Structures are given as C-alpha cells and as structure tokens.
Amino acid sequence: MLHLRILSPAALSDDILEVLESDDAVTGLVAMRGVALRPPGDLITAQIPREAANPLVATLREMRVHQLGSIELEPVGTWLSRSGFDAEVRTPGSSSDAVVWAEVAQRAYDESELNWTYLSFLTLATVIASIAIVTDSQILTVGAMVLGPEFGPIAALGVALVRRRFVLLQLALRTLVAGFVVAIGLTIVLALMARGLGWITLEQVTGPRPSTHFIYTPDKWSFIVAVIAGGAGVLSITSSKSIGLAGVFISVTTVPAAGNIALGVAFWNGSTVWGSVAQLLVNVAGMAIAGWATLQIQQTLWSRVSPRRLSRPRRMR
Known part of the structure; x- marks a missing residue:
C-alpha cells in the first residue's frame, strides 16, 4: 500500500x-x-x-x-x-511485483549523483580490494564487493534506456566513469606509497593468487554471472521486497577489478592491468544489459496490466 x-x-x-x-x-x-x-x-x-x-x-x-x-x-x-x-x-497484479516507475526513476537519479559520499565509498572499497589481492583474501574481496556503491548507476543505465531519460543516462555514465577513475587513481597513489615503504612487492602482485586470480581472468562465466546478478539486482530495487541486493554485490567483481588495475599500474604490470580492465568492462556491460532487459520486460508486462485495470467498471459516484 x-x-x-x-x-x-x-x-x-x-x-x-x-x-x-x-x-x-x-x-x-x-x-x-x-x-x-x-x-x-x-x-x-x-x-x-x-x-x-x-x-x-x-x-x-x-x-x-x-x-x-x-x-x-x-x-x-x-x-x-x-x-x-x-x-x-x-x-489486477501483485503488490510485490508492481513497478512504480516514479519511485524507480527517483531512486535512479539519487544513486547516480556524483557526490563525496559515492566517491568515498567507492575509493574505500577499491583500497580494501587491493589489500585483498595482496593478501589473497577472499573475505576481504567479498567485503570490498559489498561496500562498493557502483550498482546504483549501473542500474540507472537500464532505467534511462527503458524510460528514455537521456539526462539520467548521462548522469549515470559520468558517475560510473568518474567514480572509477578517482577510486583507481587514489588507490594507485596509496599503492605507490606502500611499495616505497616495502609493504607490497612485485611478487605479491604478480605471483600465484589461487583465491583471487579470477579478478583478472575474465571468461564466459564472468559475463553470465554479471547478467544474472544484474537481473536480480533490478528486480530487488523495483519490487517492494529488496532481498537480492546483497547477493548481487558479492557476485560481481567490478570493485576488485578496479583494485587490481591500481596495483598493476603501480607496479607497471600490463597483463594485470588489461586483464582487470576486461573483467571490469565485462561485469559492467553484463549488469547493464541485464538491467535494461529486466526493466523492458517489466514495462511490457505492466503496460498490459494497466488497461485491464482501467477497463474494470467504476463505482458510481
């Protein structure tokens, strides 16, 4: 209600x-x-x-x-x-399934705003991800995924395309690009400082990392998981039961990939950088496509429910 x-x-x-x-x-x-x-x-x-x-x-x-x-x-x-x-x-329809487009659009605009809070969370998440890579820690990797706020503007891309809100599309793209540029840039600075202090070595960045090697080795499963997670995330933010967002955050490796890019740049390791860039792009593209497709299906279904509701007889005044 x-x-x-x-x-x-x-x-x-x-x-x-x-x-x-x-x-x-x-x-x-x-x-x-x-x-x-x-x-x-x-x-x-x-x-x-x-x-x-x-x-x-x-x-x-x-x-x-x-x-x-x-x-x-x-x-x-x-x-x-x-x-x-x-x-x-x-x-007609179910309250839990109903998509209130005004609510969805408002949330998309709010979460696509490039502000200090967004940049702080994304930077902190990227720094934690870089530490997780150095220590080969799955727990820290999951923590960085949950902390990252990047799903908001990614979902906003789908809202902008489905609802034809091109100003929102520009805002979401700007927030995504600028956010990752700032987060990676600051993490590079911190990585260089840690390298100078001897806290991080080249071997830790390029050596075997069985728990976190997936961050810079994208494959077909990376895209498939991103698509599934993106669809689940959009369903969570459009329905009245937001139960799936935590699962979305710990399913995709956008923030860990950003952390690995920063480490690769700090140690001039090209294979690490390009593998992580590919992982980042695959995950963002998969979630954005899934978000657009999910919203398009929801809009199509609800456009059929509305005429059914309007065709019902009205009560007498």
Whole structure:
C-alpha cells in the first residue's frame, strides 16, 4: 500500500478529486482546503495499492500537477483497513511485483549523483580490494564487493534506456566513469606509497593468487554471472521486497577489478592491468544489459496490466 500526498493549486483540486474518486483503487481519500501555503492551495491525501500507482501518476502528470504543485508517494509499512484490502483485491497484479516507475526513476537519479559520499565509498572499497589481492583474501574481496556503491548507476543505465531519460543516462555514465577513475587513481597513489615503504612487492602482485586470480581472468562465466546478478539486482530495487541486493554485490567483481588495475599500474604490470580492465568492462556491460532487459520486460508486462485495470467498471459516484 502507498500513501499518496498531493499539494494542489485550488483551481486543480476539483479535477484531481474527480480522478481519485472515480478510481476503485483509491481509498482513505481526504481533501483539506486552503491549508497549503507554499505553493498556496489544497492538500489531498489517499491510499492506493502499489499496482495502481502508475496510471494515477500518469494522469496527474498529464494534468501538470507535478509542475504546479507536488505529488508524493510513500510506502505504508503497516496498515489495517478493510476498504484498503478490498482495493488491493480489486486491482489486477501483485503488490510485490508492481513497478512504480516514479519511485524507480527517483531512486535512479539519487544513486547516480556524483557526490563525496559515492566517491568515498567507492575509493574505500577499491583500497580494501587491493589489500585483498595482496593478501589473497577472499573475505576481504567479498567485503570490498559489498561496500562498493557502483550498482546504483549501473542500474540507472537500464532505467534511462527503458524510460528514455537521456539526462539520467548521462548522469549515470559520468558517475560510473568518474567514480572509477578517482577510486583507481587514489588507490594507485596509496599503492605507490606502500611499495616505497616495502609493504607490497612485485611478487605479491604478480605471483600465484589461487583465491583471487579470477579478478583478472575474465571468461564466459564472468559475463553470465554479471547478467544474472544484474537481473536480480533490478528486480530487488523495483519490487517492494529488496532481498537480492546483497547477493548481487558479492557476485560481481567490478570493485576488485578496479583494485587490481591500481596495483598493476603501480607496479607497471600490463597483463594485470588489461586483464582487470576486461573483467571490469565485462561485469559492467553484463549488469547493464541485464538491467535494461529486466526493466523492458517489466514495462511490457505492466503496460498490459494497466488497461485491464482501467477497463474494470467504476463505482458510481
């Protein structure tokens, strides 16, 4: 169940209420006239099932409510309502499967922002990955994978392509490229310092590493795992049950590959660098393609559910 909150100019409120009152999925409808100060107007609230959100939001956007006022959607964690339960039963589709595109797009924009927090997490994850490679530690490798924030902008690439948000596409690409450039660059500096202090030797970088050799040796399985993980990750961020993201983070080796690139550059080892670059590109490409395909399938399926919902008879006003 979602809580719908609308700040509406007074001139639009009657039209908005007519739309909401005529929809079987809407319950708990409340209108408070003249309470909004900025922008001046009315406050309208309601409860709707997740699977009913997209057509309603699309209608409200056509009315320019988002430009003249605001539209907010918030998940309701616990609710007790007979009318709300009946509304969910009447609305085709499953709440857990429903993709609320406004929510997905907002999250994609938020996680594609190139900011200090993103760069800090990615750099720290890359540094930990480089230490994991030197010590040949699987535990540290997994820790670096979980810490890395790169899946957000990778998933945003798929959202941008499916929803035709080309500004989002530019933001996600910029964040991915700039983030890895900064993280690898800073890790190179730290690796050179460690080399100068004698903490890391060439043998540790180029010698046998049975636990972490997969980081710089991509193969068909690297791409297959990236595709599966990308699809699972997108399902987690678009559904109401985000249970698969941890598995995504520890399935792909984007951050460890970045750490290995930094070590290879610091010790001028070309085979290490190019193998890791290939691993990084394979993983990013696999997740991006899977994310796009998963979102495209979801959009196709939900575009068929919406007409079924709209074709149902409305209650009499």
